[in-house]
Amino acid sequence: MTVLLEMRDITKEFPGVKALDRVNLSVAQGEIHAICGENGAGKSTLMKVLSGVYPVGSYDGEIHYDGALAEFKTLSDSESRGIVIIHQELALVPQLSIAENIFLGNERAKSGVMQWQETFSRTVDLLAKVGLRDAPGTLVDKIGVGKQQLVEIAKALSKHVKLLILDEPTAALQENDSRKLLDLMLELKAQGVTCIIISHKLGEVRYVADTVTVIRDGMTVSRLDAKGLSEDAIVRDMVGRDMSARYPERPRVAGEMVMEVEGWNVWHPDHAERQVIKNISMNVRAGEVVGIAGVMGSGRTELAMSVFGKSWGRNISGTLKVHGTPVDVSKVDRAIDAGLAYVTEDRKSLGLILDETIRFNTTLAHLEGVSSKGVLREAEETEVAERYRTALATRTPSVMQKVGNLSGGNQQKVVLAKWLFTEPEVLILDEPTRGIDVGAKYEIYSIINDLSAQGKAVVMISSEMPELLGMCDRIYVMNEGAFVGELDAREATQERIMSLIVTE
Amino acid sequence: MSSQSTTEQGAQSPLMAYLKAHMREYGLLFALIAIMVFFQIVTGGTLMRPVNITNLFLQNSYIIIMALGMLIVIVAGHIDLSVGSVMGFVGAFAAVMIVDWGLPVPLAVVISLLLGTVVGAAQGYWVAYWKIPSFIVTLAGMLVFRGLSLWLLQGQSIGPFPPTFQLLSTGFVPDILPRSATEGLAALFGARNFNVLAMGVGIVASAAIVWMGLRARARNAAYGIELEPSNFFWARNAIVIGGLLFLTFKLSTFRGLPNVAVTMGVLIIIYSFLTQNTVIGRRIYALGGNEKAAKLSGIKTERLTFLAFVNMGFLAALAGLIFAARLNTATPKAGFSLELDVIAAVFIGGASMSGGSGKIVGAVVGAFIMGVMNNGMSIMGIGIDYQQVIKGLVLLAAVIFDVYNKQKQG
Numbered sequence A: 001m002t003v004l005l006e007m008r009d010i011t012k013e014f015p016g017v018k019a020l021d022r023v024n025l026s027v028a029q030g031e032i033h034a035i036c037g038e039n040g041a042g043k044s045t046l047m048k049v050l051s052g053v054y055p056v057g058s059y060d061g062e063i064h065y066d067g068a069l070a071e072f073k074t075l076s077d078s079e080s081r082g083i084v085i086i087h088q089e090l091a092l093v094p095q096l097s098i099a100e101n102i103f104l105g106n107e108r109a110k111s112g113v114m115q116w117q118e119t120f121s122r123t124v125d126l127l128a129k130v131g132l133r134d135a136p137g138t139l140v141d142k143i144g145v146g147k148q149q150l151v152e153i154a155k156a157l158s159k160h161v162k163l164l165i166l167d168e169p170t171a172a173l174q175e176n177d178s179r180k181l182l183d184l185m186l187e188l189k190a191q192g193v194t195c196i197i198i199s200h201k202l203g204e205v206r207y208v209a210d211t212v213t214v215i216r217d218g219m220t221v222s223r224l225d226a227k228g229l230s231e232d233a234i235v236r237d238m239v240g241r242d243m244s245a246r247y248p249e250r251p252r253v254a255g256e257m258v259m260e261v262e263g264w265n266v267w268h269p270d271h272a273e274r275q276v277i278k279n280i281s282m283n284v285r286a287g288e289v290v291g292i293a294g295v296m297g298s299g300r301t302e303l304a305m306s307v308f309g310k311s312w313g314r315n316i317s318g319t320l321k322v323h324g325t326p327v328d329v330s331k332v333d334r335a336i337d338a339g340l341a342y343v344t345e346d347r348k349s350l351g352l353i354l355d356e357t358i359r360f361n362t363t364l365a366h367l368e369g370v371s372s373k374g375v376l377r378e379a380e381e382t383e384v385a386e387r388y389r390t391a392l393a394t395r396t397p398s399v400m401q402k403v404g405n406l407s408g409g410n411q412q413k414v415v416l417a418k419w420l421f422t423e424p425e426v427l428i429l430d431e432p433t434r435g436i437d438v439g440a441k442y443e444i445y446s447i448i449n450d451l452s453a454q455g456k457a458v459v460m461i462s463s464e465m466p467e468l469l470g471m472c473d474r475i476y477v478m479n480e481g482a483f484v485g486e487l488d489a490r491e492a493t494q495e496r497i498m499s500l501i502v503t504e
Numbered sequence B: 001m002s003s004q005s006t007t008e009q010g011a012q013s014p015l016m017a018y019l020k021a022h023m024r025e026y027g028l029l030f031a032l033i034a035i036m037v038f039f040q041i042v043t044g045g046t047l048m049r050p051v052n053i054t055n056l057f058l059q060n061s062y063i064i065i066m067a068l069g070m071l072i073v074i075v076a077g078h079i080d081l082s083v084g085s086v087m088g089f090v091g092a093f094a095a096v097m098i099v100d101w102g103l104p105v106p107l108a109v110v111i112s113l114l115l116g117t118v119v120g121a122a123q124g125y126w127v128a129y130w131k132i133p134s135f136i137v138t139l140a141g142m143l144v145f146r147g148l149s150l151w152l153l154q155g156q157s158i159g160p161f162p163p164t165f166q167l168l169s170t171g172f173v174p175d176i177l178p179r180s181a182t183e184g185l186a187a188l189f190g191a192r193n194f195n196v197l198a199m200g201v202g203i204v205a206s207a208a209i210v211w212m213g214l215r216a217r218a219r220n221a222a223y224g225i226e227l228e229p230s231n232f233f234w235a236r237n238a239i240v241i242g243g244l245l246f247l248t249f250k251l252s253t254f255r256g257l258p259n260v261a262v263t264m265g266v267l268i269i270i271y272s273f274l275t276q277n278t279v280i281g282r283r284i285y286a287l288g289g290n291e292k293a294a295k296l297s298g299i300k301t302e303r304l305t306f307l308a309f310v311n312m313g314f315l316a317a318l319a320g321l322i323f324a325a326r327l328n329t330a331t332p333k334a335g336f337s338l339e340l341d342v343i344a345a346v347f348i349g350g351a352s353m354s355g356g357s358g359k360i361v362g363a364v365v366g367a368f369i370m371g372v373m374n375n376g377m378s379i380m381g382i383g384i385d386y387q388q389v390i391k392g393l394v395l396l397a398a399v400i401f402d403v404y405n406k407q408k409q410g
């Protein structure tokens, strides 16, 4: 077995943070190599070093690739050698078509004139390879995240890829979409493409990977053979200790009614004739964690956002009661005053101000709490930010760090901190653990349990069914804008949830 | 889970690393100093003569006042191209009220400021609630109000104003001590007179700057927030205070504190406080940084945008009054293309075109850089043609410097 890539003693520092500390990575020709590690361990940074995003000279250590010393100065240097990276955040242009996106920067043109015929026919071939049958002229923002991810791969394939790097490709995907993508990886492997995949979903890692490298605190901890490897073994190396349970225990108590939604109807903001939420009623009691299950596009996020200050949709009707009294949730600030909080699934564009500090973001939804008569009390603000940083174990040198510089999982903790600080009665969590490592997931689950122990009501939207089954007391099943069933979590199984969705 | 490896930047000393990370702020200060020294030399010392320093304040006050409002508009993610026209229009309307209709000055001033506010509100309404790009709304405003002032003035100048109105701009704050009491001091400095008030204000302000700086440091230290290295802190303060004392000393050996300098100083303090220390200021930065996220955090983004334009209108009106008072006449050309100087000042001061960042101090220093260049080049007798070219290049250089810095920080 020949070694395709060997990264030796890679060290990378940012002001105040040593992101990588003499990391070693060795990838064999033709294998699928998984990199696991907690949020902020340095996985994405390592891949950025490899692909030339951080140019040679900005890090220490050596990269040997394909039998030679590699010194990439830019992304295109590495691409010309067959290394293609698909970043944690998708990099497609939503207003362009699939074909235009695939050949963006690599246009099929003759003396500057686009060759549409060739572009389209090659796109069709590439799409077929990744199992997509959409028209090449379809705009990217008209297809779902799952398909967008496949388009990214098609784009990579258009570049004669030898080493494909996927940074958390399935974080935003539903289970069946994820499975398609993983199968595609296996197929590419059969064709001789070497893959590096970063993922927090250890089940997937076991499914595709041949070898696993675990990174902790910027250092290589272990290199494991994936054959016969248990998830627990990976977790042990990731967090540095045994983790017995994935979901912390919570006593089942259903207190008084906290939130009731009745007859909720919402229409699409652009297509006035399309009803997106159809006559939904639900309730949550104090101390309860209630889940909403459903496939992508079933309207879960739309439901949550329309409840939260009518932030989505139009012609919204229905009543919402908090502690038995109807409340006005027609504006976000009113919804917050009524005790609601909504943790968005899209932290980058809807949850955070990336250019600002952790402190700035933590207090943003509840500035009243750190000000008097409209004047901010800076000392107190810092204290609040520090308090949540400690409580959520956010990894950062200081609360004055820019949120944009944090790793994905730590950004999620900042969003969570922002909403916890509003001290909500009802906390609506939309994919709260997307892109979060096992250890941090456990922490977030514990925080959810603490809240419910204080008599708060928690609503949890998640595409990861084990998470819903592990955390919730009750689960509403949603399909095409309507609730199609309600299950007690003790009797719910993945199969029962899926069959409710399918039979409707 | 919580172990953090904090390191100094490899071989680099922490001082250098800090300087690199904060290049922008220091760079701006150094640029201002360099430009002043340069013109001091090439104008053979004319730049720093007390009378010219006083002039610098009078000439730039209206740009600085408008830059305060423009900074807020730009931080909120918008732009206002109409300020030059609005200021000319308000000045013209004030002239009509005072000179043609004989309205009492205080009443006319209040009406003018209200007019500016209404103009700001009218433009802000379309931008905030109808989501019409501010570039277009204010471009329209720029044409409309330029036209309206031409119409008001019938293409002619109106003036002169009564002396009470001129005080707005050319007046000086009377000294606290009678002339006879300060003769000794004046003799000591070899000047004809010495204004104790002006010097006193300079000293008090310097002390306040150091005191507040030290307090902020102590607070940051208590929370483990990265501190400016102490030698940098003192060096920066020495430069700022030195400059301030020097300027106020020069002013005190001429006619003391100009009224506009006081107005301007008070406004700068108010707006710095507003942007840095208040809830509304914080929300404006959030709005400019990520409007959707701000909205989902319960911030009334439309109302804030609206208010930013209302405020801009008010300040443009104030600038219009001061400008008219200084020229002692309202002319159809008043405020012509001044919006460009104001916008340039804000960008030179480090604000970002995409909104969400920029500081009042930066905008003020940016305006001073523009002002010193205008003044210095005029003293040297450089033609208006070259002046424009040079100012344009300085703006470009400042922004390139910004972008370059950002890229290097990765």
Ligand SMILES: Nc1ncnc2c1ncn2[C@@H]1O[C@H](COP(=O)(O)OP(=O)(O)OP(=O)(O)O)[C@@H](O)[C@H]1O
Binding pocket: A014, A015, A017, A018, A019, A037, A038, A039, A040, A041, A042, A043, A044, A045, A046, A088, A395, A396, A405, A406, A407, A408, A409, A410, A435, A437, B410
């Ligand atoms: N541009 C930057 N400036 C400062 N610090 C940074 C920067 N980029 C990353 N870091 C820091 O480097 C560390 C590693 O980040 P990285 O994004 O590689 O983590 P990760 O392992 O990919 O985590 P996740 O699973 O959350 O995506 C983190 O502590 C992060 O805060």
Ligand SMILES: [Mg+2]
Binding pocket: A043, A044, A045, A088, A167, A407, A408
């Ligand atoms: Mg990452």
